[in-house]
Amino acid sequence: MSIEKFESIYERAALRKGGTAQLELLLNKPLPRSELAKIPDDRWLAAFTEKVFQCGISWNVVRKKWPNFEEVFFQFRIQPLLMQPDEVWEEKAQDPRIIRHLTKVKTIPANAMMIYSAGLQHDSFGNMVANWPSEDITGLWAYLKKHGQRLGGNTGAYALRQMGVDTFILSSDVESYLRNYGIIDGGRDTKRVHLAANQAFNQWKEESGRSLSEISQVIAYSCGDNRVLVSASEQ
CATH class of the missing domain: 1.10.340.30 (Hypothetical protein; domain 2)
Structure with missing residues (x-):
């Protein structure tokens, strides 16, 4: 399956958030495994x-x-x-x-x-x-x-x-993106949907060198309402 390049997602998120510097300030990074x-x-x-x-x-x-x-x-x-x-x-x-x-x-x-x-x-x-x-x-x-x-x-x-674990989250914005781009369909909590989402995030991680957490937040910021009261950790 062909999925959107992470670079394109990132550029759209940066445009919506006032530039690369502002977007980077919004991103929470995971803790080291140690x-x-x-x-x-x-x-x-x-x-x-x-x-x-x-x-x-x-x-x-x-x-x-x-x-x-x-x-x-x-x-x-x-x-x-x-x-x-x-x-x-x-x-x-x-x-x-x-x-x-x-x-x-x-x-x-x-x-x-x-x-x-x-x-x-x-x-x-x-x-x-x-x-x-x-x-x-x-x-x-x-x-x-x-x-x-x-x-x-x-x-x-x-x-x-x-807790600082490197994970994406199927927030409403992320889930909406994945559905709109045909990456997932069916029930959000099914094994099939989790596997398809995980595979897409693994591809974006390999492309970008970024963590799953950062990628998840960037996707959320690239679409949806992104209300001010919603923190980065909730994306």
């Missing part, structure tokens, strides 16, 4: 939990309450959380300091177990993520969906991006 590997397990769990709670409500509402989440859930330390009996989670879900949502609260021990189990195999969850091949980044999305809870769709990908 730094990803050092991120402690509790920070991964915190990131996943934050994104789970942000689904369906204002992200800023969750951010304002986030210090309370850290307090209520032991700073997301894996071992203390895994030691809690089932009834404790129902009590915590009623705590007025956080956003009260039992189903989402119950993702915390489930995702803590995913992180703990990965650590047994890979020394740490961060080490597993750091060594995951970027050419199969949607495979990491699938891992989070299969082994975690409520990390499917864009939730897991947004959390990974927030």
Whole structure:
């Protein structure tokens, strides 16, 4: 399949954003793999939990309450959380300091177990993520969906991006671009769509020498509304 050259996408994004210099200022770059590997397990769990709670409500509402989440859930330390009996989670879900949502609260021990189990195999969850091949980044999305809870769709990908992982995101702008250019069709969260998108991003990465994260943001800035309130990390 023939896809648009990344150079053309970049030029269009730069034109829309006031030039190359302005566009470059908007682009967030991923962390080096060596730094990803050092991120402690509790920070991964915190990131996943934050994104789970942000689904369906204002992200800023969750951010304002986030210090309370850290307090209520032991700073997301894996071992203390895994030691809690089932009834404790129902009590915590009623705590007025956080956003009260039992189903989402119950993702915390489930995702803590995913992180703990990965650590047994890979020394740490961060080490597993750091060594995951970027050419199969949607495979990491699938891992989070299969082994975690409520990390499917864009939730897991947004959390990974927030943590500095080199990943593209099927945001509304990126998804619209891929559909308009015939790169994907069908359900956004299907394996076939993920594979087709991943292949296209791999081609653009080889062409440009840029990260998946940068490419994803450039595509988003080349089309769509790009509202001022939408940060680069959300593209």
